Amino acid sequence: MNVGVISGRYPITEFDSSINHKLYADTYGYTYINCNWPTQATNPYLNKIYYVLAYLELFDYVIWIDDDAFFFDFDTDIMQYAPQDKKIISFCKSPSYKSLKTYLSSGQFIVKSNALSKQFFKDILKQDLNKIKTWWTDDLGYFSNGDQDIMVYLLLVNNNYIGKCQLFDYQKFNSRFENVFLEDIHKPLVLHFTGKPNIKEENYLRLQIEYKLMPSLVENTILAKFGLPIWQPKQRISYKRRLKQYLKQVLKWS
Numbered sequence: 001m002n003v004g005v006i007s008g009r010y011p012i013t014e015f016d017s018s019i020n021h022k023l024y025a026d027t028y029g030y031t032y033i034n035c036n037w038p039t040q041a042t043n044p045y046l047n048k049i050y051y052v053l054a055y056l057e058l059f060d061y062v063i064w065i066d067d068d069a070f071f072f073d074f075d076t077d078i079m080q081y082a083p084q085d086k087k088i089i090s091f092c093k094s095p096s097y098k099s100l101k102t103y104l105s106s107g108q109f110i111v112k113s114n115a116l117s118k119q120f121f122k123d124i125l126k127q128d129l130n131k132i133k134t135w136w137t138d139d140l141g142y143f144s145n146g147d148q149d150i151m152v153y154l155l156l157v158n159n160n161y162i163g164k165c166q167l168f169d170y171q172k173f174n175s176r177f178e179n180v181f182l183e184d185i186h187k188p189l190v191l192h193f194t195g196k197p198n199i200k201e202e203n204y205l206r207l208q209i210e211y212k213l214m215p216s217l218v219e220n221t222i223l224a225k226f227g228l229p230i231w232q233p234k235q236r237i238s239y240k241r242r243l244k245q246y247l248k249q250v251l252k253w254s
Contacts, residue, residue, distance in 0.1 A: 003028075003079060004059040008035030010047050013067035015193075015204065016215035023218055023226060024071040028079070031059070045146025046125065048106075053121050056113050066107040068200060069192040070217045076189050078173055082110045083166045088117040090166040091151075092174035094141065097183045102141040104167060105174045106148040107192050120161055124150045177203040181210075191217070 005025040007017065018034045025032035039050035048064060056062055061082055065071075071078075083090045089111045091104040111117050124147060132153045136143050143149055155165045171179075175188030191207075193200040208215060212231045214223060220230040 001079075002058075002060045003030040003063065004055055004061070005030050005032045005063045005065065006035060006051055006055060007065045007067055007069075008033075008048075008051060009067040010036055010038050010044070012036045014201075015068050015070075016217075017065075017067050017070055019216040019228075020070045020218055021065060023216070023222060024074060026226070027074055027222075028077055030063070041125075043129070043146060045144075045148070049121050049124050049147055052111065053118070056111070056118055056121070059113050061113060062111050064109050064111070065190065066192065068194070069107055069190055072175070072188045072191040072217065074219065074222055078110065078189060081166075081168055081172055083112050083164075086164065087166040088112050088114065088120065088161075088164045090168065092168045092170045092172055095170045095174070095176055095179075095184070097178075098176075100142050102144065102148060103152045104148065104165075105170070105192070106146075106151055107194075108173050108190055116160065116164070120154065120164075123154055123158070127153065177207065180207065 005021055007021045013036075021034070022032045024030075033055055035047075035051040035054075039047050041047050041050060048066075052062055052064055061079065063078060081090050089109055091106065091109050094102040094105055111121075127150045129145060129150065132149055133143055133145070135153065135157075136149065140152060154161050156162065171184075171186055171188075173190040175186065175191050176183075177191065177193060178184075179186055179188055180191070193204055195203075204215075207213065207217065211217075213219070214229065214231050216223070218228075223230045
């Protein structure tokens with residue numbers, strides 16, 4: 001089985017997630033591709049669609065993971081959630097404890113490579129978001145004005161794609177920062193930082209401090225196996241200083 005893990009962002013991300021994604025892919029013998037180049041998309045959310053289309057034909061399956069999402073459990077193979085039978089794509093639902101919910105999360109997905117899935121991504125690029133927003137109903141959750149909404153629309157309306165999606169509980173590969181410390185606590189397979197940029201940055205730094213992790217959020221034992229630098233006690237001071245400086249700046253903005 002030839003599997004590609006694809007991630008990235010344009011402009012280039014400030015998260016050190018590419019190392020995380022690469023090491024996870026290497027752990028399972030998958031190919032990793034990082035994308036940080038501009039596309040024809042006028043909506044930045046649609047860059048990922050161009051990225052997936054650029055490489056989909058090279059693999060049997062493609063795993064997409066956002067730049068602000070990290071593999072947190074290297075002992076679990078995400079491919080156990082690959083679409084089965086005639087399904088072409090797998091997503092997770094949004095967290096059940098959140099008041100603001102979405103029908104699905106397109107931050108991470110697994111897509112089977114075939115003619116239908118390729119057409120699905122091409123069709124995403126053809127849609128008019130304004131028309132979809134008019135069609136949207138409250139029971140579908142929050143409208144994010146991006147690729148996620150277009151995917152929901154096509155999966156529910158287009159006869160070619162109805163019934164082609166496999167939807168999992170959020171805990172499978174769409175956990176959040178709160179799940180580590182506060183809400184519905186469990187060990188995430190994928191930890192996705194969401195929300196406003198200042199909140200994401202604060203949570204990202206806090207996790208590094210509390211778990212004594214490098215910015216890649218890869219466990220130190222795994223980093224050592226790959227011959228990479230591991231967390232050192234002196235870095236705790238550095239991270240705390242960065243966090244304090246950042247919070248001071250946030251207070252100035254508020």
